[in-house]
Amino acid sequence: xxxxxxxxxxxxxxxxxxxxxxxxxxxxxxxxxxxxxxxxxxxxxxxxxxxxxxxxxxxxxxxxxxxxxxxxxxxxxxxxxxxxxxxxxxxxxxxxxxxxxxxxxxxxxxxxxxxxxxxxxxxxxxxxxxxxxxxxxxxxxxxxxxxxxxxxxxxxxxxxxxxxxxxxxxxxxxxxxxxxxxxxxxxxxxxxxxxxxxxxxxxxxxxxxxxxxxxxxxxxxxxxxxxxxxxxxxxxxxxxxxxxxxxxxxxxxxxxxxxxxxxxxxxxxxxxxxxxxxxxxxxxxxxxxxxxxxxxxxxxxxxxxxxxxxxxxxxxxxxxxxxxxxxxxxxxxxxxxxxxxxxxxxxxxxxxxxxxxxxxxxxxxxxxxxxxxxxxxxxxxxxxxxxxxxxxxxxxxxxxxxxxxxxxxxxxxxxxxxxxxxxxxxxxxxxxxxx
Amino acid sequence: xxxxxxxxxxxxxxxxxxxxxxxxxxxxxxxxxxxxxxxxxxxxxxxxxxxxxxxxxxxxxxxxxxxxxxxxxxxxxxxxxxxxxxxxxxxxxxxxxxxxxxxxxxxxxxxxxxxxxxxxxxxxxxxxxxxxxxxxxxxxxxxxxxxxxxxxxxxxxxxxxxxxxxxxxxxxxxxxxxxxxxxxxxxxxxxxxxxxxxxxxxxxxxxxxxxxxxxxxxxxxxxxxxxxxxxxxxxxxxxxxxxxxxxxxxxxxxxxx
Numbered sequence: 001x002x003x004x005x006x007x008x009x010x011x012x013x014x015x016x017x018x019x020x021x022x023x024x025x026x027x028x029x030x031x032x033x034x035x036x037x038x039x040x041x042x043x044x045x046x047x048x049x050x051x052x053x054x055x056x057x058x059x060x061x062x063x064x065x066x067x068x069x070x071x072x073x074x075x076x077x078x079x080x081x082x083x084x085x086x087x088x089x090x091x092x093x094x095x096x097x098x099x100x101x102x103x104x105x106x107x108x109x110x111x112x113x114x115x116x117x118x119x120x121x122x123x124x125x126x127x128x129x130x131x132x133x134x135x136x137x138x139x140x141x142x143x144x145x146x147x148x149x150x151x152x153x154x155x156x157x158x159x160x161x162x163x164x165x166x167x168x169x170x171x172x173x174x175x176x177x178x179x180x181x182x183x184x185x186x187x188x189x190x191x192x193x194x195x196x197x198x199x200x201x202x203x204x205x206x207x208x209x210x211x212x213x214x215x216x217x218x219x220x221x222x223x224x225x226x227x228x229x230x231x232x233x234x235x236x237x238x239x240x241x242x243x244x245x246x247x248x249x250x251x252x253x254x255x256x257x258x259x260x261x262x263x264x265x266x267x268x269x270x271x272x273x274x275x276x277x278x279x280x281x282x283x284x285x286x287x288x289x290x291x292x293x294x295x296x297x298x299x300x301x302x303x304x305x306x307x308x309x310x311x312x313x314x315x316x317x318x319x320x321x322x323x324x325x326x327x328x329x330x331x332x333x334x335x336x337x338x339x340x341x342x343x344x345x346x347x348x349x350x351x352x353x354x355x356x357x358x359x360x361x362x363x364x365x366x367x368x369x370x371x372x373x374x375x376x377x378x379x380x381x382x383x384x385x386x387x388x389x390x391x392x393x394x395x396x397x398x399x400x401x402x403x404x405x406x407x408x409x410x411x412x413x414x415x416x417x418x419x420x421x422x423x424x425x426x427x428x429x430x431x432x433x434x435x
Numbered sequence: 436x437x438x439x440x441x442x443x444x445x446x447x448x449x450x451x452x453x454x455x456x457x458x459x460x461x462x463x464x465x466x467x468x469x470x471x472x473x474x475x476x477x478x479x480x481x482x483x484x485x486x487x488x489x490x491x492x493x494x495x496x497x498x499x500x501x502x503x504x505x506x507x508x509x510x511x512x513x514x515x516x517x518x519x520x521x522x523x524x525x526x527x528x529x530x531x532x533x534x535x536x537x538x539x540x541x542x543x544x545x546x547x548x549x550x551x552x553x554x555x556x557x558x559x560x561x562x563x564x565x566x567x568x569x570x571x572x573x574x575x576x577x578x579x580x581x582x583x584x585x586x587x588x589x590x591x592x593x594x595x596x597x598x599x600x601x602x603x604x605x606x607x608x609x610x611x612x613x614x615x616x617x618x619x620x621x622x623x624x625x626x627x628x629x630x631x632x633x634x635x636x637x638x639x640x641x642x643x644x645x646x647x648x649x650x651x652x653x654x655x656x657x658x659x660x661x662x663x664x665x666x667x668x669x670x671x672x673x674x675x676x677x678x679x680x681x682x683x684x685x686x687x688x689x690x691x692x
């Protein structure tokens with residue numbers, strides 16, 4: 001997190017960067033408008049994928065207000081997503097019953113629901129930071145999940161609550177039946193939510209969130225009660241989680257117990273971390289990548305959660321700054337003459353990495369089929385290979401590919417390091433030249 | 436010192452401790468400290484290791500609760516007030532172990548320290564970069580601690596001496612009129628210490644300063660009065676010259692050098 005001096009780091013001022021910032025927002029808006037018409041994404045599958053990404057992005061951004069900006073590790077953020085979603089779906093039922101309000105305001109209602117419950121639970125959870133906070137959020141997450149099966153009227157039990165997004169007051173003639181209209185509604189709210197969250201990080205209390213993250217005691221000795229700073233962050237995060245829950249209610253027309261569940265809370269954490277909690281847009285990248293994996297990988301393999309877990313571990317171990325951190329790390333060296341050498345190093349390392357991944361996936365897929373679907377037999381077709389988990393050869397082949405790939409991958413690191421050394425030396429030289 | 440003169444005396448006092456005790460379990464660390472610090476005075480607290488100097492600071496600033504006794508700041512009882520409450524009443528402190536916001540820039544460290552006193556509190560509807568008074572005050576404080584050229588460096592990468600200076604900057608930025616510095620020159624080279632003494636002399640002008648310090652040259656250089664704390668009790672409060680001559684102080688403390 002330290003040393004970042006880009007438009008999206010937690011610092012930086014000045015006219016130039018301000019212009020750059022607006023440029024970014026304009027580009028983001030244009031991208032959101034164009035995306036559902038890009039070939040490949042212009043079908044109903046693509047548009048529904050984009051819609052899911054938008055919802056996930058708002059959720060992950062709201063989560064990172066806690067984790068990245070305030071240093072609060074929550075294991076129960078889905079509580080505010082889900083409860084916001086339930087409030088939203090009940091509100092949609094009112095619209096179905098004839099309340100003359102357009103469906104487009106439902107996310108706001110979801111947000112208010114999230115805000116209400118964040119205020120309620122947050123007044124307890126934010127008393128302390130650190131481990132105590134994490135454990136209490138875990139407890140409240142379990143509590144609300146259990147309650148969702150007990151309080152049938154509000155949660156609707158196993159079936160959840162359903163409503164119809166079309167039977168409401170039209171907005172400019174739009175009824176939000178087709179996915180493309182829903183997408184634009186989600187894109188609009190995602191854009192607004194991101195802009196507001198970004199603005200929040202630049203307010204006095206937003207900066208004090210950073211201060212409380214860095215050093216709660218010092219914050220106390222400059223006049224701030226860290227508890228209230230945490231509570232403000234928690235309530236704002238709860239509001240935007242509720243907005244995401246409201247978008248979820250509109251998109252699926254159903255909210256069920258999984259909306260408040262631990263798995264969804266974990267997903268927010270994984271998205272924020274993989275995207276990079278040190279950069280404002282990190283969680284958006286994480287939301288896009290993880291949603292894409294969730295939707296696509298699950299078609300190919302039952303073991304996709306395991307792959308997701310491995311990916312998560314790899315990021316934590318080798319790129320703790322997440323995807324955004326990786327990108328920002330390369331920003332200064334892109335223009336150096338040594339940059340092609342860095343890329344060449346990556347290319348060299350990529351080959352054994354792929355070999356190792358293929359080997360690992362052979363072992364994983366065979367194990368998974370034997371353990372979870374024994375009725376399918378021992379034969380598997382993977383990539384271009386016909387494997388048979390009953391023969392030792394398939395196992396040996398997988399193991400050899402994995403081991404050889406891993407060793408060669410490790411041996412390829414010096415190539416990457418050499419490229420980097422040259423690039424950084426070049427940077428230092430040019431910096432010296434300026435002086 | 437008649438009873439009738441007492442209110443006047445309290446008025447002249449920026450900080451006043453009355454029979455302050457602190458026990459951890461059965462061990463009494465502070466054993467009845469009574470101390471008056473006059474407004475505008477530079478007051479040093481010295482004493483051997485384990486005398487309870489840092490504990491006394493922690494009691495004054497509300498970091499740990501007082502067992503018995505009372506502490507009055509600018510005529511207001513602050514015993515039992517939480518640290519942020521005491522800070523809002525105009526008392527600010529630095530720490531023995533550097534206590535800054537490491538992932539924020541130097542400028543932002545300082546700016547965080549001015550927000551509350553300028554009345555921005557938990558404001559979430561204004562852009563902090565456009566708060567003219569906060570930014571100007573932060574820049575001014577940066578100049579005061581001579582760190583303008585390090586403005587945009589993350590505080591965590593500063594040298595030790597720079598971090599100590601930043602710590603003083605955070606302490607004075609809020610405009611508190613009583614500042615407590617806990618060993619501001621500990622761990623510094625001779626050269627760095629000299630710079631720090633100049634800095635402290637500058638920033639304490641017009642303020643009341645209470646400092647704990649081990650370096651005797653710093654203490655005798657800066658302080659108007661010195662209190663000697665030995666085993667949780669103040670055995671003398673005098674001007675530097677008199678402290679040098681004080682027999683009890685020599686035996687208890689200076690003589691050991």
